[in-house]
Amino acid sequence: MDRVVATCDEAVADIPNGASIMIGGFGPPGIPVNLVKALRRRKLRDLVLIYCGGGTEEDGIGGLIADGAVRKLITSFPTHPGATAVREKYLAGELELEVLPQGTFVERIRAGGAGLGGFYTPTGVGTELAEGKEVRIIDGRPYVFELPLRADYAFIKAYRADRWGNLVYRRTMRNFNPIMATAANIVIAEVDEVVPVGALSPEEIETPCIFVDRVVEVPRDWIRRPAPAPR
């Protein structure tokens, strides 16, 4: 059961036009940038991206949007300074946006992965983001109904994988990655290092291999040398 594929290009080779793709990461940590770059080389159209931010030129997600490859972005915070492509495409009417509170964004993905039909959250009641959504009073408090969210593919960034696809994260790399890994038909993980099966302790594995279909090893230089100075 060897989930390792040789290159990011190979890992994303079967993604069709119109596919929905979850992409993990928050800030630089946990963004599978090399998978995104390989996707960009595919020059696809009409993609639906599910990603918490707006993307930048450096992480490649902004590049995908600038290329016109993305029809719709399901997101929470696409308004950070580097998100120029979102801004241009959205204001030009060429990009559809679905904006969710961040807790609702991740909870909808969790529901998709956990086989739930939907849930009620107190977040967003009485705001623009709840317009058109069912509101229900439960135990005296109003809640908004939210549906599960799944995708055709998920791009995950982890620290280490074994060849079966068990994944370990470090520092704040987890963010959306372990949740998105549960909620897509094909889950592709970009990792710093592939280790033998049995090398990861059963307790430290955060994403069990049952969720992971493909693993690509892309070593990062910084792991072995001092980090760059801040911008």
Place this chain on the structure above:
Amino acid sequence: MDRVVATCDEAVADIPNGASIMIGGFGPPGIPVNLVKALRRRKLRDLVLIYCGGGTEEDGIGGLIADGAVRKLITSFPTHPGATAVREKYLAGELELEVLPQGTFVERIRAGGAGLGGFYTPTGVGTELAEGKEVRIIDGRPYVFELPLRADYAFIKAYRADRWGNLVYRRTMRNFNPIMATAANIVIAEVDEVVPVGALSPEEIETPCIFVDRVVEVPRDWIRRPAPAPR
């Protein structure tokens, strides 16, 4: 911020009659037996226990039920061979039972801890356990509506804690413990060992200290010597 209390008796001293108490554990692993024994010494009445099994004489939960301390048990599988007290009290009409599918049991507790108002699960549709519950068709499939579950107290068993109450588990001790730790007003953890703050790696902490109110160290002999032979 020292969450450590000296004894289990001290840790449970303020629990009143009629309190609702979640108790972690599945099989022997992860049952906070010494907290349960201290609770039994309190000789309380009308307790509502939220525990996945039926309890046995050895784990003390069966003893609590045999004592008549428990008014209601919210559970999933109270029918294992050792659950004699549940059987006697239930058949005598002296114990109320609420039986849930195991995934619904844990998901209701998670919803309680995560501030959700409820969720839809496909589990139980068309069965006795969904009687009286709302069924909704979502995306063509029927789901049962389930409410969140919280308690006044949660009894948690973990392997190690630091003095702030950060918790680490080993092997199959996790089961319901990390979830119940999120869903009670007062969370009391029984641990094998208390270590200094900073001794646990940030990645290995499964239950962050924000959830934990009291920690009691109760060393187990087996950790240091060979395990006993099976029954």
Place this chain on the structure above:
Amino acid sequence: MPLTREGIAYRIAQDLPDESFVNLGTGIPSLVARFLPPGKTILIHSENGILGAGPKARPDEIDPDLVNANGDYVTLIPGASLFDHALSFAIIRGGHLTHAVLGALQVSRRGDLASWRIPGPRVPGVGGAMDIAVGAQRVWVATMHTTDQGEPKIVEECTYPLTAARCVRRIYTDLAVLSVEGEQLILEEVAPGVTVEDVVARTGAPLTIPPAVRTMEIPTEFAGTALLAP
């Protein structure tokens, strides 16, 4: 000759494909783990938070913190992972298990499963069966074809309380292998020496009989365990 309980488990183990993720219920299903073909990677999931449960622990291997959902002290295979019940049932209910093998009190011709409760003055308790029955990609039942009293367990309609409706895809018994396809219950295989007529006579629902019903290929015994009843 009908299969033994171990024979049913052996037969099921042959059908589990490489790279499958399987939950095994109590009773006959739990025996499947003993017969997994060595060349395949088959990971056993346990509700209490294991993916990659290994054989039962020998006395010197017992870890008091490591049991499976049946309460047996078990081992872990290399590559195993451990998690809490919320993730464990996300795996189950989210459709991530490729297979589940469950016991049954009754199975209907349409794949309704009754497995958790005998009506009467008894304590009810369901455990993870309802979640597994609705969640696994393929639910297979392992059961004796009839009760100890000779009553059919494969029936037109379940009379015992349901675990889940229309969830069972295949039924492995001491006499036969059957598959559920829509309204049809198809007789796929019979045990060695068992006739189609035997199976029909002991089944409480109409069977679809293909032109040629295969006879199971199954050895008499495996590593000292009888797979066929004497």
Place this chain on the structure above:
Amino acid sequence: MPLTREGIAYRIAQDLPDESFVNLGTGIPSLVARFLPPGKTILIHSENGILGAGPKARPDEIDPDLVNANGDYVTLIPGASLFDHALSFAIIRGGHLTHAVLGALQVSRRGDLASWRIPGPRVPGVGGAMDIAVGAQRVWVATMHTTDQGEPKIVEECTYPLTAARCVRRIYTDLAVLSVEGEQLILEEVAPGVTVEDVVARTGAPLTIPPAVRTMEIPTEFAGTALLAP
């Protein structure tokens, strides 16, 4: 003299009690971390999965995998823990944070908060603000009392889109500290040299003025940072 942005953050830090768990928004709220009183245990939560975020990383401390929700490279204090977004928002929405300090475009007299969107042809984006506003046990706002154009930010009714209704308990500005109690907006403290009349004149909603309004006790500067405007 009104408070500087750092002065507002300093004033808030004095009110955070020992053993509190606090989320800090961007802008003035993020400055609170610089002024935490050393004798208290105050754990900073970050939406992207940190409890116990420490000061910003010096260049030689930067870990490319460790940022806070503002995207700053940070450190961890001893006793910190790391987790995924699902648990992070369970902490937020589940009522486990004792305090959150948020920025504001407007706050109404009843504690309605508008902080995420200026209407018009702009990209909408909310992040975690709505979850934090409904979830934290005590939501405090840190803001300048008026806009750069002198318009009141504390108003009768918010005209900007809401983040959450009736969520704010206290408002800390460069001029005053106010508390929201039901329909009343109570003036608790004024900045040194600022009069009650000054605050009333720059507030867009009626204030309840207690018989004696305290003047903030705040030093002119702290470790070289001016807390009061010149």
